[in-house]
Amino acid sequence: MILAIDAGNTRTKWGVFDAQGAMQSNGVWLNSELMQYENLMACIPHEWQACKQAVISNVAGTRLATVIKAKLAQLSISQCWVVPTKQAANLLNRYESPEKLGSDRWLAMIAVRHDYVLPALVINAGTALTLDALDIDKTMQGVFLGGLILPGLHLMQQSLLEKAADLSTLDVQSGDLQRFPLNTHSAIYSGALSAMAGAVKSMYNKLEQHVGLAPLCIVSGGDAAILIECLQSELLIDAKQLVLAEHLVLKGLYFLERSFAEGLPV
Ligand SMILES: Nc1ncnc2c1ncn2[C@@H]1O[C@H](COP(=O)(O)OP(=O)(O)OP(=O)(O)O)[C@@H](O)[C@H]1O
Ligand SMILES: CC(C)(CO)[C@@H](O)C(=O)NCCC(=O)O
Numbered sequence: 001m002i003l004a005i006d007a008g009n010t011r012t013k014w015g016v017f018d019a020q021g022a023m024q025s026n027g028v029w030l031n032s033e034l035m036q037y038e039n040l041m042a043c044i045p046h047e048w049q050a051c052k053q054a055v056i057s058n059v060a061g062t063r064l065a066t067v068i069k070a071k072l073a074q075l076s077i078s079q080c081w082v083v084p085t086k087q088a089a090n091l092l093n094r095y096e097s098p099e100k101l102g103s104d105r106w107l108a109m110i111a112v113r114h115d116y117v118l119p120a121l122v123i124n125a126g127t128a129l130t131l132d133a134l135d136i137d138k139t140m141q142g143v144f145l146g147g148l149i150l151p152g153l154h155l156m157q158q159s160l161l162e163k164a165a166d167l168s169t170l171d172v173q174s175g176d177l178q179r180f181p182l183n184t185h186s187a188i189y190s191g192a193l194s195a196m197a198g199a200v201k202s203m204y205n206k207l208e209q210h211v212g213l214a215p216l217c218i219v220s221g222g223d224a225a226i227l228i229e230c231l232q233s234e235l236l237i238d239a240k241q242l243v244l245a246e247h248l249v250l251k252g253l254y255f256l257e258r259s260f261a262e263g264l265p266v
């Protein structure tokens with residue numbers, strides 16, 4: 001059994017994979033929750049005890065990493081912390097400094113390379129919104145062309161409330177997506193969601209132009225369903241090309257681990 005851990009900026013998700021690559025169990029913590037456990041053993045899921053090996057993606061900083069390291073050490077689970085490279089698991093990374101690419105973005109692309117037909121736009125709608133363009137070359141290798149980083153739905157709204165004096169008494173709460181909003185909550189919510197959808201449409205068009213055919217648009221993350229609904233209702237992207245994908249980073253971790261085990265080039 002292999003344990004995969006995806007530490008994002010808001011939440012940490014984990015999944016246990018069997019030898020056939022099926023996810024047998026999974027769970028999630030808020031990072032704030034995870035940092036508060038005094039007794040680390042108390043919050044270790046019993047499913048972890050069947051694992052000898054963990055593969056970890058962390059974009060949440062060193063404090064959270066320290067907590068996770070200690071948990072795994074207590075259980076004598078070996079640890080592999082993923083740092084993106086120039087090439088791995090049949091995917092080429094064209095980032096100027098490959099190791100500076102977020103490991104969550106890299107692993108989501110590894111999962112998409114494995115599970116879907118390329119080209120594809122790989123979207124994570126979480127704390128941040130990332131839009132990563134994935135093509136395929138003549139040798140059938142996946143190629144990461146580059147991508148965008150934006151604030152996610154919660155952050156976009158939160159930053160407005162923090163910096164605009166007349167909005168500072170409001171909470172981030174879901175307004176409605178409206179075409180012509182007539183109250184502040186819906187104006188802010190619709191503004192943030194429209195900005196996200198507009199960025200997706202723009203990036204999708206660029207990739208479509210670049211590859212000369214309609215790419216898939218694979219969406220994951222806490223706000224994936226909301227974003228897909230908006231893209232569909234506003235007719236921005238053909239519904240046939242839209243896919244809601246779960247656990248992409250966890251699956252990417254499993255596939256990367258397996259590619260190491262099979263001795264594929266890294
Ligand atoms: N307690 C919360 N705090 C912040 N965002 C939340 C919370 N609960 C739900 N969300 C929603 O989830 C989104 C974050 O998604 P997700 O959980 O995928 O992020 P994450 O775990 O931080 O992952 P990543 O850092 O990889 O983006 C926010 O935009 C927000 O709408
Ligand atoms: C962009 C985020 C925050 C998305 O989770 C993460 O992938 C990250 O911290 N990336 C490092 C910077 C980069 O990808 O260029």
Ligand SMILES: [K+]
Pocket residue numbers: 006008104124126221249
């Ligand atoms: K993520």
